Amino acid sequence: MAGSTFGTVFRITTWGESHGKALGVVVDGCPAGLPLDEQDIQRYLDRRKPGTSSLTTPRREDDLVEILSGVFEGRTTGTPISLLVRNTSQISRDYNEIASCYRPGHADYTFDAKYGFRDYRGGGRSSGRETVGRVAAGAIACKLLEQMGVKVCAYTRSIGGIEADLSRFDADAILSTKTAMPDRDADQKATAYLEQARAEYDSVGGCMECFVTGVPAGIGDPVFEKLDANLAKAILSIGAVKAVEIGDGTAVSSRLGSENNDSFRINDGTVTKATNRAGGILGGISDGDTILIRAHVKPTPSIFRTQQTVNRSGQEIDLQIKGRHDPVIVPRAVVVMECMTAVTVLDAMLLNMSARLDRIVDFYRR
């Protein structure tokens, strides 16, 4: 099935494998008139780039993006924007072992079951490198949203058991720490924990969070295209994510109604909520408050301990993975979450323009 496209009006189609010639994305439906150059996109790609710290894989990719279409004289034209990133650092080593066996926690077996064979080099299409296209597209969505007064921000909420203290939220720390935590103390503790896990040939899970401000009330649809349902799909489609929460998320299942409802209040003539347990979405539609999503990410499945598994010939074997792998996925996935959130919210806002007849008539009569 055609499964590499996301979005209805602002629609992205990603392509590429870990060790293929290149990766990229086609962004179709981008409104005309947005100032855009390669630096706008490069900034986001650099945030997911490997090799920038001791916590990430030593594979070094420049991940330089090239805009191939859809931009003319510095502005988007409304036609598809094709973005290309060449792979340059594929090490041509021996993949024989990985080719013939199924790594625990990876998609090797399921790819073979589905397609009959697979591009086994570095995980192929199920590699984390697949997100290069998502981030390149998301950079455009973020820039568009900014012009519409909307801001998206993701960060690492926790690594292992170590939580960031959000009461001292430090936005700069997200971009400058190794863990992408908005709290430098937690970053230090988490870093130490990660170094220890790595020393023990192990890996660590984590939790990331994303908030969106500036979304007006009324975005999203009441039934299947609920804004939170689409966000859940967007975020769970990021490899290694195993759970998604909106607002207070899992906590609601052990609460009383009187504890969970947010009272509406009037603030400067505007409807607001006294609390935001709902995470900015009621009945699938934004309520004007901050939108909040959380994602739980499993530990990197590639660990250097010997593991039990099977090979393609149906034999049980012991496997020791070699190569380059981050001991934690979250810090580099944070920008992917930000980008997928941006694409989802933007698409919902564009679709929302046709919700009311009076606004349509007004749009066309001017």
Place this chain on the structure above:
Amino acid sequence: MAGSTFGTVFRITTWGESHGKALGVVVDGCPAGLPLDEQDIQRYLDRRKPGTSSLTTPRREDDLVEILSGVFEGRTTGTPISLLVRNTSQISRDYNEIASCYRPGHADYTFDAKYGFRDYRGGGRSSGRETVGRVAAGAIACKLLEQMGVKVCAYTRSIGGIEADLSRFDADAILSTKTAMPDRDADQKATAYLEQARAEYDSVGGCMECFVTGVPAGIGDPVFEKLDANLAKAILSIGAVKAVEIGDGTAVSSRLGSENNDSFRINDGTVTKATNRAGGILGGISDGDTILIRAHVKPTPSIFRTQQTVNRSGQEIDLQIKGRHDPVIVPRAVVVMECMTAVTVLDAMLLNMSARLDRIVDFYRR
């Protein structure tokens, strides 16, 4: 936007409001040749029917389904199946207060913000009654899946803090207890807890779970159309769900890789996993193991305590909700989760038929 359609090949379109004339669904893309009559569907609708116990709203609806098209001589024809359920028990009481104010935890405000006004009677399109169409369609999906060797089963995992003990899983209890728990002891405790909450004019949240057996390895797609991503969307599109977990879900974020990976093993010549932390999905594609999803549901937002809120005129008011409301959403939502899961898995299985050229050639050359 058109937001009432779900699925690509097996595609359902629901319609109807709580207090409108009727509710229903059009099931398009149902394969030809399935034996189907109204009883097949009624069985599922009866599971979500109100008025069956002291824990559900005393509103009594027969919710009798009528098949209007797509079935001929007892079998589906491959053309759209239109299913209709008339509303019969709408009490024509005074909705003036609810019409002009925004109930906390409900979609009243967000509907007004989106559409400019709303059908305020009983929640309109954002009522739980919207799920009538989902369940009617899901009944067909479940019957189709059975013929393909796939079984879907949902139940209440917990209510408030009270968890079902799955080590003594009792499938009969799901259909016969008031809470839809697969554990009669937990059901009794949860029932007592609910009665107490109701006595205190309060409501309670809960958690529901769904497993799917018989899905072969290879179903789902690697990137945006991951099977778990689509399940997350399907389940989070059910009103009041605030979090979705796949397999071990949120627990993975505080684990080590060595604790989280499932080893592959050979069992009777087939690839299996020694454990199933992944919940039957790796890289977005089924691995042949049991698929497991969990959903956290907020407490019923309609509580009978006085709450602070605002009205359409922008004034802060005190609100006391009247009417008929369940003190907990989960027991009646369980069948909705089962149905949405079935629709999602079925659609993925139908789409998967074109994954491999050799199988396509085989299909057409016979």
Place this chain on the structure above:
Amino acid sequence: MAGSTFGTVFRITTWGESHGKALGVVVDGCPAGLPLDEQDIQRYLDRRKPGTSSLTTPRREDDLVEILSGVFEGRTTGTPISLLVRNTSQISRDYNEIASCYRPGHADYTFDAKYGFRDYRGGGRSSGRETVGRVAAGAIACKLLEQMGVKVCAYTRSIGGIEADLSRFDADAILSTKTAMPDRDADQKATAYLEQARAEYDSVGGCMECFVTGVPAGIGDPVFEKLDANLAKAILSIGAVKAVEIGDGTAVSSRLGSENNDSFRINDGTVTKATNRAGGILGGISDGDTILIRAHVKPTPSIFRTQQTVNRSGQEIDLQIKGRHDPVIVPRAVVVMECMTAVTVLDAMLLNMSARLDRIVDFYRR
């Protein structure tokens, strides 16, 4: 496959068979705030109703439409509008012969080939009655378009070789003549021709045309979603249509460029064209001029002469069709063409609202 849905933002899903219990449509994505009642829709259904003249089948159906959802206090709410028309005049006669044989020019054989069996009563889903849902939905699209300043008008261009003279275009004649021609002289000639064909147990083909005024320049998309490409699909999806032309259509293939180009001119400060050979669409996008589409419709395949055909057992047989059939399809298909055109143009206009960033910003900043 799910093939009964049309449109992206304004999306219609039709259902129902000729001799089933009912036919209908779900209109999803209809903007909120349109005044709508059953009479708005009935007016259009009455135009396709059988039994209104000697030229149409004597089957009499009241085709009374019921609005089941999506309208509250006389206005559309933005949620799905479900429309229902009960079948009341199905004659329960013996369908044995038709059940077991394949009528020439009909879809009997192809349905069996696809689905393994079919609802053979009156053509089932491939009957002209399938268009009841299209017309009901199109009535809403037409009313929306009117509020946006757009008018759609279809009529019979020719029957057999007899052409309407458009130089004396008589709009009233479309609704009042038996042939739906905008020329009463041509109507009389065509009627005589039809009576003769009927007397000879034969049927007649025809051509219908549709124009749209008031569409601003800029509607439609440059590549696959060209406005004319979508119109072609919409119109060719009407049963019995075998060709579609835009503007001067087939004539262009024998012209010189100097004969075919339309010069641009300035008229009252607005860009116009000196001629309109293009039919109001250039490069798939409306140019502000009148949009013109033409469709060629085959003769009614049900004729009362003895025909050679085969039965389900693979035997060659002689067939004599009985029952009620129009000797020409076009007059009743005209309103279907009008409705499908309206749905297509409306959808393109709603989608076009997100084409330019400046207008999006303006929309959300107000």
Place this chain on the structure above:
Amino acid sequence: MAGSTFGTVFRITTWGESHGKALGVVVDGCPAGLPLDEQDIQRYLDRRKPGTSSLTTPRREDDLVEILSGVFEGRTTGTPISLLVRNTSQISRDYNEIASCYRPGHADYTFDAKYGFRDYRGGGRSSGRETVGRVAAGAIACKLLEQMGVKVCAYTRSIGGIEADLSRFDADAILSTKTAMPDRDADQKATAYLEQARAEYDSVGGCMECFVTGVPAGIGDPVFEKLDANLAKAILSIGAVKAVEIGDGTAVSSRLGSENNDSFRINDGTVTKATNRAGGILGGISDGDTILIRAHVKPTPSIFRTQQTVNRSGQEIDLQIKGRHDPVIVPRAVVVMECMTAVTVLDAMLLNMSARLDRIVDFYRR
């Protein structure tokens, strides 16, 4: 809107402008296991390449295609296939005049009306070069179809008034003549006619035709997704096409039913038709016979005669177009028609696999 994607299961997304850096396509949903290399695609691209005869623009592009993803060890993997063609021959001449004026018959004005500005170099996205991506994708579809026993063949039917004589159909001539006619005599006459038109600074329209053999009965859907409706959209989405006919097309509108119906017959135990006026499709579904489509293409709008038009400032001007232009579009569009037909038929065949429950059960139970 996102308008550069075509197809549901086999889905292509094209991108690129005439004078941008590159053009390309992402083919998503291609089944795994097809042997594929760049030569398979290059062969098709070479058929639409300019500069190969005196009848085509002297612009010379090698149009070398690069496969960037989705193929591993010589076979498709089931993941997106990204195809890239660099533009190399853009002449960096002065586009000032064309930038500020609207060429008759072109999309200059409609692009400006839609997007506010445009990439004016060589037509930008509305250039014939846009079809590079379609042809590259279609080459893959054709190769897949061959393995499924289906063959697609398009050719020039007529140029100006000069028709190919199909009674002496010469398949080799399609690839070897300048006009892509399957008749060398007609090719010579048409060539002379074209040379004369060119000498008079004019251009010529034409008609192209495509047939498909080997499609089993049962492909396509009964209502909106009729096979012929989708073919019509596919073909009318090719720039400059103004009319599409299926089978006998426009001729049906002046026929009697007794002249137009095709009798069913039995041939070697198989249902066939005595004639094929229907063009292989009945009720939107293939009947097993040869599928036949015809498209009417307008003359190249770029002619070297002085034409009246307007500029962006709203002034009426005289325009004389310079540059490189074919005097006829059809010969190079033939391969585009073949490719769009292939993509449409393939997609319908893949979707058809889920039409019947017995075949689904059979597929999954093996």
